[in-house]
Each structure stands twice: as C-alpha cells, then as structure tokens.
Amino acid sequence: MGHEAFQRAALVFTLFDTNGNGVIDEADFDLMTERLLLVAEDSPAADRQALADSLSGYWKVLSETLDTNGDGLINPQDFRGFVLNTELFGATAAVFAEALAVLGDPDGDGLIERPRFLDLMTAIGFETPNIHSLFDAFGPDAEDRITVRVWADGIRDYYSPEKSGIPGDHLVPDSF
Numbered sequence: 001m002g003h004e005a006f007q008r009a010a011l012v013f014t015l016f017d018t019n020g021n022g023v024i025d026e027a028d029f030d031l032m033t034e035r036l037l038l039v040a041e042d043s044p045a046a047d048r049q050a051l052a053d054s055l056s057g058y059w060k061v062l063s064e065t066l067d068t069n070g071d072g073l074i075n076p077q078d079f080r081g082f083v084l085n086t087e088l089f090g091a092t093a094a095v096f097a098e099a100l101a102v103l104g105d106p107d108g109d110g111l112i113e114r115p116r117f118l119d120l121m122t123a124i125g126f127e128t129p130n131i132h133s134l135f136d137a138f139g140p141d142a143e144d145r146i147t148v149r150v151w152a153d154g155i156r157d158y159y160s161p162e163k164s165g166i167p168g169d170h171l172v173p174d175s176f
C-alpha cells in the first residue's frame with residue numbers, strides 16, 4: 001500500500017472516530033449517521049434508510065473482523081489491518097459509497113450541487129478547503145455540479161490501497 005493510501009486510511013480512522021475519543025465504537029457510527037441524515041432531510045426515505053443501513057453494516061464488519069478482544073472498541077492498529085484487507089474493506093466501502101453519493105442527489109437527476117456536497121462532507125468531518133479541492137478535482141460542469149457516479153467512484157478509489165494520485169488525496173490535509 002502506498003503512502004497516500006496509508007494517509008487516507010489514517011484519516012478515515014480519525015473521521016470515523018466521530019466523538020474523538022481515540023477508538024471507534026458503535027456510538028461513533030450512530031453519530032455519523034445522525035449527522036448525515038440531518039443534512040439529507042429532504043432525501044427520499046429509502047435513500048436515508050440505505051445510508052443508515054450502510055453505516056450499520058460497516059460497523060458490523062468492523063466489529064466482527066477487528067474487535068479481536070471483544071470489548072466493542074477498535075483502535076488504530078486494528079483498523080490498519082482492515083484497510084490492508086482490500087477485499088473486505090473494498091466491498092464494505094462500496095456500499096457506503098453508493099449510499100452516501102445518492103444522498104447528494106435528493107431530486108434524483110443524477111447531479112450533485114456543490115453546497116450539498118460541502119454539507120455532506122462537512123458532516124463526515126472533512127475540512128472545507130479540502131472538500132472544495134476534491135469537488136474541483138471531480139471536474140464540475142458549467143453549473144458547478146458533479147454526477148452521483150463520479151462521486152461514488154471517487155469514494156471507492158479513496159478506499160483503494162493501490163490507488164495514488166487520485167482526487168481523494170485532496171482530502172488529506174497537508175499537515176496530516
């Protein structure tokens with residue numbers, strides 16, 4: 001796994017540690033779900049449910065594979081092992097990627113406007129300048145929109161250990 005992928009993985013850990021106590025547990029996923037659904041109040045109920053399901057599924061995979069001592073907590077060392085398991089990590093991330101990208105498109109026209117993208121990514125915990133850089137790297141159209149497909153693919157790439165020099169690298173702060 002390249003340096004960029006390690007940095008992206010480390011950033012994912014800090015983001016999923018939503019309450020910032022240094023470990024990931026189920027409460028972090030509940031909080032992340034709550035924050036995203038608050039942004040996506042106008043999305044169809046099925047899309048909102050899909051997001052909630054994808055995050056609870058994510059937690060289920062994490063806890064079943066990484067919480068070896070069964071205390072309900074996952075530390076950064078545990079998490080690194082998961083990220084190296086590309087098959088498991090990729091499949092889990094792909095479900096989340098689809099569900100998250102769809103929340104960017106409440107009217108279902110396949111396009112995501114920048115403010116919505118900013119709100120969702122802010123809810124996850126990314127920094128504003130990094131979010132704008134990422135959106136720009138996705139090549140928005142003349143009306144400053146990207147497609148759901150481009151974003152979903154971008155999220156999957158973000159989680160792919162073999163990828164480097166991708167738009168998602170814009171999410172890793174220079175100081176990270």
Ligand SMILES: [Ca+2]
Nearest residue numbers: 017021023024
């Ligand atoms: Ca936590």
Ligand SMILES: [Ca+2]
Nearest residue numbers: 067069071073
């Ligand atoms: Ca544990």
Ligand SMILES: [Ca+2]
Nearest residue numbers: 105107109111
């Ligand atoms: Ca739309």
